[in-house]
Amino acid sequence: MQSREILVETVDLVKHFPLSSGLFKRVKGAVKAVDGVSIKVFKGETLGLVGESGCGKSTLGRLIIKLLKPTKGIIKFDGVDITKIPDKEFRPYRRRMQIIFQDPYASLNPRLTVSGIIGEAFKVHRLVHSKQEQKERIKGLLETVGLAAEHADRYPHEFSGGQRQRIGIARALAVNPEFIVADEPISALDVSIRAQILNLMVDLQEKFKLTYLFIAHDLSVIKHISDRVAVMYLGRIVELAEKNELFSKPLHPYTQALLSSVPVPDPELRQDRLILKGEVPSPINPPTGCRFHPRCRYAKDVCVNVVPEFREVLKEHYVECHLAPDLQ
Amino acid sequence: MKESSALLVVKDLKTYFLTKPKPIRAVDDVSFSIKQGETLGLVGESGSGKTMTALSILRLLPRFAKIVQGEILFNGKDLVKVSESEIREIRGNEISMIFQDPMTSLNPVYNVGFQISEAILAHKKMLRSEVSQRVLELLRLVGIPSPEKRMKDFPHEFSGGMRQRIMIAMAIACNPKLLIADEPTTALDVTIQAQVLELMRDLRAKIGTSILLITHDLGVIAEMCDRVAVMYAGQIVEYADVYSLFKNPAHPYTSGLLRSLPGLNVGLGKKLYSIEGVVPDMINIPAGCRFHPRCEKAFDRCRVEVPPFYNVGSRQYARCFLYSDLECKVEKY
Numbered sequence: 001m002q003s004r005e006i007l008v009e010t011v012d013l014v015k016h017f018p019l020s021s022g023l024f025k026r027v028k029g030a031v032k033a034v035d036g037v038s039i040k041v042f043k044g045e046t047l048g049l050v051g052e053s054g055c056g057k058s059t060l061g062r063l064i065i066k067l068l069k070p071t072k073g074i075i076k077f078d079g080v081d082i083t084k085i086p087d088k089e090f091r092p093y094r095r096r097m098q099i100i101f102q103d104p105y106a107s108l109n110p111r112l113t114v115s116g117i118i119g120e121a122f123k124v125h126r127l128v129h130s131k132q133e134q135k136e137r138i139k140g141l142l143e144t145v146g147l148a149a150e151h152a153d154r155y156p157h158e159f160s161g162g163q164r165q166r167i168g169i170a171r172a173l174a175v176n177p178e179f180i181v182a183d184e185p186i187s188a189l190d191v192s193i194r195a196q197i198l199n200l201m202v203d204l205q206e207k208f209k210l211t212y213l214f215i216a217h218d219l220s221v222i223k224h225i226s227d228r229v230a231v232m233y234l235g236r237i238v239e240l241a242e243k244n245e246l247f248s249k250p251l252h253p254y255t256q257a258l259l260s261s262v263p264v265p266d267p268e269l270r271q272d273r274l275i276l277k278g279e280v281p282s283p284i285n286p287p288t289g290c291r292f293h294p295r296c297r298y299a300k301d302v303c304v305n306v307v308p309e310f311r312e313v314l315k316e317h318y319v320e321c322h323l324a325p326d327l328q
Numbered sequence: 329m330k331e332s333s334a335l336l337v338v339k340d341l342k343t344y345f346l347t348k349p350k351p352i353r354a355v356d357d358v359s360f361s362i363k364q365g366e367t368l369g370l371v372g373e374s375g376s377g378k379t380m381t382a383l384s385i386l387r388l389l390p391r392f393a394k395i396v397q398g399e400i401l402f403n404g405k406d407l408v409k410v411s412e413s414e415i416r417e418i419r420g421n422e423i424s425m426i427f428q429d430p431m432t433s434l435n436p437v438y439n440v441g442f443q444i445s446e447a448i449l450a451h452k453k454m455l456r457s458e459v460s461q462r463v464l465e466l467l468r469l470v471g472i473p474s475p476e477k478r479m480k481d482f483p484h485e486f487s488g489g490m491r492q493r494i495m496i497a498m499a500i501a502c503n504p505k506l507l508i509a510d511e512p513t514t515a516l517d518v519t520i521q522a523q524v525l526e527l528m529r530d531l532r533a534k535i536g537t538s539i540l541l542i543t544h545d546l547g548v549i550a551e552m553c554d555r556v557a558v559m560y561a562g563q564i565v566e567y568a569d570v571y572s573l574f575k576n577p578a579h580p581y582t583s584g585l586l587r588s589l590p591g592l593n594v595g596l597g598k599k600l601y602s603i604e605g606v607v608p609d610m611i612n613i614p615a616g617c618r619f620h621p622r623c624e625k626a627f628d629r630c631r632v633e634v635p636p637f638y639n640v641g642s643r644q645y646a647r648c649f650l651y652s653d654l655e656c657k658v659e660k661y
Binding site for chain 2: 052053160162163190191192193194195196198199202217219220221223224225257258260261262263264265266267268269270273275276279280
C-alpha cells in the first residue's frame with residue numbers, strides 16, 4: 001500500500017432485515033445483519049473480511065456495492081456518496097464495482113452460453129460497438145482467466161466448478177472494474193482447485209490494478225491473500241489490522257479464539273486450543289454491551305453494560321474491546 | 329500390520345455403480361485396516377470415493393452401486409457376505425456412522441430424545457425408564473446443556489453444532505467399536521468445529537472407539553488421526569502414519585495438496601503452488617496412473633501401467649512409479 005488513497009468507505013453502515021408476521025405483516029423486530037460498520041478500503045489493496053456464518057460478512061459485501069439498500073449509514077465510492085443517488089446516475093459506478101459469488105453453480109444463468117453471460121455486461125453498459133468487437137473481447141477475457149476461446153459457445157453445465165468460477169471472474173472483469181467484492185470465491189471448490197483460483201485472482205489484481213474486498217471464513221486463505229484483515233462478529237467489525245500484525249498479535253478475545261480453533265495441517269503442532277464456549281447468539285437480539293461478552297473468558301461488568309468503542313489500540317490496529325490493550 | 333490386532337480390515341474392495349455402457353468404478357481396489365482405538369483418516373476431494381468406501385462398510389449403498397469384489401473383515405466376520413439381518417445387527421450397534429449434514433440426517437417430526445432412544449431400542453432390550461436415563465446420560469456426554477428439557481425438543485430447535493452433537497449421541501448410543509464419521513465438521517463454523525473435534529477426542533479416550541474419519545480438510549486430519557489413507561479417483565494413492573505423511577509426503581498428489589495449502593508455503597510470495605488440471609471424470613478415468621495427467625513428475629510408464637504400492641518408509645506406502653527403483657513393491661500392506 002504505497003498510495004493510501006481511499007477507494008471505498010462506509011460510515012456507520014446498518015442493515016436490518018425486518019421480521020414481520022401476521023395478517024398485516026406487522027414488523028416484530030429485525031435481524032441486525034450489519035449493525036454499524038465503518039471501514040475504509042484503500043486503492044489497490046486486498047481487504048480480507050473474515051467471520052463465521054451469520055456474522056453479516058456477505059450482507060456487508062452486498063451493501064457496499066449496493067446490491068442491498070442500507071437501513072442507515074453512508075457508502076462512499078471514490079469520494080462520492082453513492083448511498084442515495086438515483087439508479088441512472090449510479091450506473092457508471094456499477095461498472096466500476098463488481099462481485100464474484102460463492103456458488104459457481106447457482107450464479108451463472110444455465111440457459112445462456114458463456115459468451116451470453118459475459119456479453120450481457122457489454123450490452124448493459126454499451127461497451128462494444130460491433131459483434132466482431134464483442135467476440136474479440138470475450139475471447140480475450142476467457143484467455144485472461146485461463147479458459148479457451150472455444151469455450152465461449154458452451155453452457156455452464158459443461159464446466160467443472162473451478163472452470164465455472166473462472167467464468168464468474170471473467171464476467172466480473174468484463175466491464176473493467178476497479179473494485180471487486182469476492183464473496184467466498186473458493187469455498188465451494190475442491191482443495192486442489194482452490195490454489196489455481198487464488199493464484200488467478202492474485203495475477204489479475206496485479207495486471208488490472210484491482211482492489212478486492214475478499215470475504216471468507218477460512219483464515220488460512222484470508223492470511224494468504226489479504227493486505228489488511230477485518231474480523232466480523234454479529235454484525236460488527238471487532239478487529240482490523242494489517243495481516244501479519246493481526247495474525248501475530250490478535251487483541252480481541254474473539255480473534256484469539258478464532259485463530260486458535262483452526263486445525264493446523266501439521267500433526268507435530270497439535271496443541272491445546274482456546275475453545276470457545278457456546279454459540280453465536282441470534283442477531284435478532286444481540287447481547288447488550290460488548291456483543292461477545294457471553295462467550296468471552298475475560299468479560300467484566302463493563303463489558304455487559306457498555307458498548308465498547310472501535311478504537312486504534314496500536315498503530316493501524318483497531319479493536320472493539322474494553323480490555324484490548326491488556327490482552328496481548 | 330498384523331491382521332490379528334485389526335478391528336476392521338478392508339481388502340481389495342471394489343464398489344461400482346452398475347451404469348451402462350460401462351460401470352463407474354467409484355471405489356477401485358481399496359485396502360486398509362483400523363486397529364482397536366485407532367483413528368484412520370480417509371482424505372480426498374469430492375468424488376474420490378471416500379463416502380462410497382464408508383457406505384460399503386455398512387452396506388448402505390445406493391441402489392445401483394454394488395460391491396463387486398473384496399472383503400470387509402470386521403472382527404473376523406466378512407461384512408460383504410453376511411445376511412441382511414446380520415448387518416442390521418451390526419449397524420448402529422457395533423459400527424455406527426455420523427453423516428455430514430446434521431440437518432438432513434435427523435428426522436424433523438420426532439423429538440431428539442425419541443430418535444436417540446430409537447437407536448438404543450433397535451439393539452438393546454431395556455425398560456422405558458432405563459432408556460430415558462441412558463438418553464439423558466448420552467446428551468450430557470456430548471455436552472447438551474439442560475438435557476432434561478432439551479430431549480423433548482425437535483431438531484429445528486437446535487443449532488448446527490448442537491445437531492451434530494445429537495448425531496454423535498445417537499451414534500455412540502450402543503458403545504460402538506467403530507465410528508465412521510463422514511465429514512462430521514464440514515458444515516460447521518471453525519469455532520464450533522473445534523468444539524466437536526474436542527468432543528470426539530474426549531469420547532475416543534472415554535469409550536476407546538476406533539474412528540474412520542472421512543474429510544477433505546488436511547488440518548482436521550493432522551489434528552485427529554493416527555494414520556491416513558489419501559484417495560484419488562477411487563483409489564488409495566498413499567497410506568501412511570500421520571507424521572510421515574505430513575513430513576515426507578511420498579505421492580506427488582499428496583505433496584501437491586500439502587504445498588497448495590495457503591499459510592504453509594514459503595518463499596513464493598503471493599503465489600501458491602497449484603496442481604494443474606481438473607479432477608478426473610469418473611466415467612473416463614485416465615489409463616495408467618490416474619493422477620498422471622496432472623502430475624509434474626509423470627513419465628512414460630505412468631501413462632500406460634497402473635502403479636502398485638511401494639513401501640517408501642517404515643510404515644508408508646505410495647502408489648507411484650517414482651519409487652520403483654526401491655525394490656520394495658508390495659502386494660499387500
